[in-house]
Amino acid sequence: QREYAVVGAGRFGKFVALGLVRQGHSVMVVDNDPMAIEALAGDVDAAIRADATDERAFRELRLDRFGCVIVGIGAESMQASILVTALLKQQGVPRIISRAISTLHGRVLRAVGADEVVNPEREMGERLAARLSQPNLVDQLPLDDDTLLAEIGCPEVWHGKTLVSLDVRKRFGVSVVALRRNDGVTTNPEPSEALRSDDVLVVVGTKDAVRRIGSLA
Amino acid sequence: QREYAVVGAGRFGKFVALGLVRQGHSVMVVDNDPMAIEALAGDVDAAIRADATDERAFRELRLDRFGCVIVGIGAESMQASILVTALLKQQGVPRIISRAISTLHGRVLRAVGADEVVNPEREMGERLAARLSQPNLVDQLPLDDDTLLAEIGCPEVWHGKTLVSLDVRKRFGVSVVALRRNDGVTTNPEPSEALRSDDVLVVVGTKDAVRRIGSLA
Ligand SMILES: Nc1ncnc2c1ncn2[C@@H]1O[C@H](COP(=O)(O)OP(=O)(O)OP(=O)(O)O)[C@@H](O)[C@H]1O
Ligand SMILES: Nc1ncnc2c1ncn2[C@@H]1O[C@H](COP(=O)(O)OP(=O)(O)OP(=O)(O)O)[C@@H](O)[C@H]1O
Structure with a gap:
């Protein structure tokens, strides 16, 4: 049973968080949208409203406590996902998984410290195309x-x-x-x-x- | 080699279209955003700018020619994806695959005629959670x-x-x-x-x- 944090709990981040909770892990969620926090507050161990690109707020979150942090921020702000990834790297988080909106965005995320990059729309789009073709x-x-x-x-x-x-x-x-x-x-x-x-x-x-x-x- | 149409070429719809093209199929894309059409025009067989909820514009697209139509419209408009799905069903398209934003949205899409519903953010979020847990x-x-x-x-x-x-x-x-x-x-x-x-x-x-x-x- 391990501890995870999800920064950016849009639809993708929310399902990562809920999936991890279902597997018995403890999960902290960070999002600057109070509606996103309210939607998850009952289901995760901690749901904190914060702008994760604000360095002081970021430090107070103590995200270095977590073995793995998932950055679920998406199309709303490539900039925020890049900055948060860089902050996590600086904080020494051992494993950082960041969501990419494009191939270029993914390259930048890896350059600033993401160990792994996921692109849900791309991966599911390609899977569907493969499934339809055959x-x-x-x-x-x-x-x-x-x-x-x-x-x-x-x-x-x-x-x-x-x-x-x-x-x-x-x-x-x-x-x-x-x-x-x-x-x-x-x-x-x-x-x-x-x-x-x-x-x-x-x-x-x-x-x-x-x-x-x-x-x- | 079969013919497909994708209505709503955001990131998900675009990758479905490009994946199908790569597998040798002919693909028509419909989107009301000229930027989305411009981005794909060189890569697909036909890229048409239209508001697919406009019944007259919809009829002119002759989407009944296609064996399978994928509705890639997402969070921007649940309403549009529901209306387009209903129009496709009315038009007699044999296989309709629609993108859902939530479980409720998915139920509505099936009720109005979607044969299959996909939720990329949910499916990839759950896959990532499963992969991290083990x-x-x-x-x-x-x-x-x-x-x-x-x-x-x-x-x-x-x-x-x-x-x-x-x-x-x-x-x-x-x-x-x-x-x-x-x-x-x-x-x-x-x-x-x-x-x-x-x-x-x-x-x-x-x-x-x-x-x-x-x-x-
Ligand atoms: N600086 C930030 N600090 C904390 N949370 C943020 C920040 N920027 C964006 N978010 C949150 O990240 C979440 C997901 O981001 P965004 O809306 O870009 O993705 P999306 O593509 O709409 O997501 P999804 O497809 O997962 O619903 C949102 O809930 C948003 O509030
Ligand atoms: N009535 C409509 N007719 C045609 N295209 C539409 C209509 N409504 C939305 N679209 C198109 O559907 C595409 C995808 O929709 P939307 O922006 O809601 O999804 P998204 O969640 O941002 O997508 P993605 O995650 O795939 O990028 C957009 O390019 C948009 O222009």
């Missing part, structure tokens, strides 16, 4: 630069066939590491397992190999 | 309500041990479906494989089982 693609998890793990709806043409008869690994270059059905998930499924068109296959392979299967009828 | 947890992919697939850094205490000696499935209730090392990804690793502390394990199990491993030293 209708069979239920979800995906990149393993490294060349290898992708993906959940793919069983192609219609594979219905009733066994994994061994399909020779998936040789013909398609992917491994089927798990199978999801209504009655649960089976890992390392038997080669003699007959697939059903409502199965979801968990496969590992190159992006192209996965894409080929995702676009089978 | 430092060994590199990434995760929920398979169903009880089952989680997760990438977990190898616990230090497992260094040098083999999968069979650790008896991972019996003692921890997870299957190790793949192993990631610098030299690549191995699926269905051998039981005699000796783990290294810089390995990343891809495991499948219940949320609790995965969490237990994620919190081993």
Whole structure:
């Protein structure tokens, strides 16, 4: 159970704070908008109204007590998120995660001390685009630069066939590491397992190999 | 290769559009802000400046030509996103994906015709909270309500041990479906494989089982 602080509790910062509370951590929130503070006051350990770019107010917050601080300030003020990140670095906070509005903004945040930069709109926009492009693609998890793990709806043409008869690994270059059905998930499924068109296959392979299967009828 | 339209090209909508273009689809963007249109005009097939809540302007866009329309309008106007979603439904667009600002907003969007609702700030906030809570947890992919697939850094205490000696499935209730090392990804690793502390394990199990491993030293 660790202590976190979130500076800037707009919608993104608020959900980071609430998610951390749900996992049993103690969370302090800082925001200069009293409405944002009021919305969270009952749900977090401390909710403090302050302008985090005001150096004196910032020092009084004692944010150096925290192992990790998330800066959730967004489009309203790139300047504020940069200044707060720099102050946190100066304060010696071990891990600083800052929200970026653009690639350039992200570069600046890293330059002034962010250990990690997140861009929620960008990441979700790209995820949605990837999901739409491959209708069979239920979800995906990149393993490294060349290898992708993906959940793919069983192609219609594979219905009733066994994994061994399909020779998936040789013909398609992917491994089927798990199978999801209504009655649960089976890992390392038997080669003699007959697939059903409502199965979801968990496969590992190159992006192209996965894409080929995702676009089978 | 399919045709998509994005109504509301703020940061989220813009990345959906650009992601779809990158995957080889044709994309039309509609926004009433000329700056948003100018920023995308060179990168998409069509970028049209219009107020999508104006019924006459909306009809002229012929959005019924598209199999899927994404409504990226956000906090600036919940009202506009609701009205545009309703107009798209009326127009008979087969798949409508709308951005929600809150749970209530999402319920309203579904009621007026959205097939799917996305909330980028919420989803990324919750993902970040989950990732922070379990430092060994590199990434995760929920398979169903009880089952989680997760990438977990190898616990230090497992260094040098083999999968069979650790008896991972019996003692921890997870299957190790793949192993990631610098030299690549191995699926269905051998039981005699000796783990290294810089390995990343891809495991499948219940949320609790995965969490237990994620919190081993
Ligand atoms: N100097 C500051 N000190 C403290 N809080 C700040 C400061 N500047 C902005 N904030 C707060 O940061 C929060 C999020 O910032 P902003 O409104 O820029 O993001 P947003 O893009 O609208 O956020 P979201 O998409 O998360 O709702 C707001 O609640 C705002 O009050
Ligand atoms: N009636 C409308 N017709 C067309 N476009 C609209 C309309 N209302 C808003 N938009 C556009 O939708 C886009 C995104 O909306 P908004 O600014 O509400 O979202 P945001 O939360 O700031 O977005 P993001 O986080 O994606 O940057 C803006 O570019 C805006 O011009």
